[in-house]
Amino acid sequence: MDQNQLKKAAAEYAVRFVEDGMNLGLGTGSTVTYMVAALAKRAQDENMELTCVTTSSRTKRQAEGLGLRVVELNEVDRLDLTIDGADEIDANYQGIKGGGAAHTMEKIVATASDQVIWIVDESKMVETLGKFPLPVEVFDYGLTQITERLAEQGLNPVLRLDENKEPVRTHFKNLVLDLNVGQIADPHALADQLDHEVGLVEHGLFLDMVNKVIVGTPDGPKLIDHIR
Ligand SMILES: O=C[C@H](O)[C@H](O)[C@H](O)COP(=O)(O)O
Structure with a gap:
């Protein structure tokens, strides 16, 4: 199948x-x-x-x-x-x-x-989350700064692009950063960290x-x- x-x-x-x-x-x-x-x-x-x-x-x-x-x-x-x-x-x-x-x-x-x-x-x-990149929705406003802050935390943000190399837009016309974080041993700790990130609309940890x-x-x- x-x-x-x-x-x-x-x-x-x-x-x-x-x-x-x-x-x-x-x-x-x-x-x-x-x-x-x-x-x-x-x-x-x-x-x-x-x-x-x-x-x-x-x-x-x-x-x-x-x-x-x-x-x-x-x-x-x-x-x-x-x-x-x-x-x-x-x-x-x-x-x-x-x-x-x-x-x-x-x-x-x-x-x-x-x-x-x-x-x-x-x-x-x-067994452990993290092979799939973790999506976060962010505003255009302050994209440079939030990308840098996430990178400084070792979260390896990559702006999601579509097949035409244009930024993917959410329903709310925002952008998506995919975080390549590797194995997420403590999802609650990472969610807590992201919940406190100014300018981050929502992350994909459920x-x-x-x-x-x-x-x-x-x-x-x-x-x-x-x-x-
Ligand atoms: O943003 C998309 C959703 O979270 C989907 O539920 C998720 O990506 C799974 O999609 P699919 O069923 O196509 O694998």
Whole structure:
């Protein structure tokens, strides 16, 4: 099975946790694309009433195009469940997200959710975070200075460029620095350090946030439950 088949299997498994009447957070990325397709089908087949909040314009377009009801986050009090992908998950179920530059919206939505499920293929599961560069969203204003400060801390920031060598922009029109930090032995310490960095909008460390992980494996989707 290739990586996309594993992603799809995990994504399709996840929609069983959706219940009629839920307020749902929908993440971003290739795995989420499979999930949104499966969700829309289930909602239609079972005539479910769902209210969805999206974490990118890509997901919004797809969800609305498939007939799901999408509202702004400010229009709901809480979300019952958010289903999202991840770039790396360690042995303690801490994650790195933001490979698609959507981590700021994703973190706000995850924080507003009672339950969070991550759907990944098995290549994303690691012992220790850090092989995947850690994304941080920053303003244009003060880019030179924040880049230098992060470099001084040994975090090796690299401005993310697209295929045309233009800077990647987030939903909020900000920039992304990818930090090449190597093995992140203490994710909480690094998150704390980044949380105190002036001009840093949000980083891609998602700590103590996930309740269930669904891992696509060649033997079928594996559910890791009761994480917190
Ligand atoms: O910014 C993007 C998100 O954090 C994605 O959830 C993450 O990059 C995983 O994406 P994919 O499912 O495409 O591997």
